Amino acid sequence: MADETVSSGPTAEFLMRLGEEVRRRRKGAGLTVQQLADATGLSRRMLTLVEQGQANPSLVTVDKIARAFGTDFASLTRDSRPDPIVVHAPGAAAGVWSSTAGSHAALQVATRHQPAAELWEWTLQPGDRYDAQPDPAGSEELFYVIDGTLTLEVEGTRPVSVRAGGSARLASDRRYAYANTGRKPARFVRVVQLA
Template sequence: MGGRIRALRKQRGWGVQQLADAGRVSRRMLTDIELGQANPSLATVDRVARALDTDFAALALPEDDAAGPEVEGTLVWEAPDGSHALLLGATQDPRAELWRWTLAPTGRYDAEPDRRGAQEIHHVLSGRLTLALETGPQVLGPGQSAVIASDQQYAYLNEGAEPAVFVRVVTGA
């Protein structure tokens, strides 16, 4: 992803500081992202993508199927505890993203608000997922689903003893 960001930045004739300013990210963070030495938040990558007139999925997904069908998705986020998020696919119009998340026991991901009107659909495959929302927590078990507005502060938590595995669909972000 860092290589794509650098290539798009150079195509525009922008320096690192110019893209950092446009994407509301520090120059240091942008440099680390381009070098593959950072684990930026999904919102940070999204801001950089918008500054480059593209979207998150265009930066994160492989450009072709050269990896073959055995690849489940593109690893976009991971934490030291083994929690991770895979981007499985995306559409442009309407804009939607399909994700598979795994949160280790006691794992947490703090999200930043998306654009006004954006939504997420969550479907739990195994474990228990707590959605920490401004209106209060919502707990989902295996086979349960929920739709939330993602234009608010929210977080994903696993307060259980086994990994929480869930599918996430993002629309309008």
């Protein structure tokens, strides 16, 4: 997701929740915006826009911010209620990524403990792809394909196709991608476990 300004992608609610949490954590750590920019390698302008809920940061950008706080993507975006059971209504998931082809991803829910496990729902349109940056060493992702065919590409290996009803595990600590080379949308769930 190269676009870093609000257009398509995350919902306004997600962007506001992310911005509030980044601001809360930055102030709680006694950091200025410049100090956080230095720690993340991002611009002050980008961080200010994120805090104001006016930027559409890439997943890589959110990961950089999370790592600067010593945490992960999910902890910056999840519901922090300590209830033993937290139920999210249908359609309440945080829309986090979308493409101009109509593909989209939503973070459904995440665990509260570090490192968090994240449950995602994805739809990848025919001909579309998502290219990801490496996660920390030892990180993995699990996939279950609901409909269509998902092609997984991992640096240094041949692409692998997973058809509806199939599942896969991917080592995400190197460059990887999801692609749909088929003729119908690929719908899948993804569980992320960072090391």
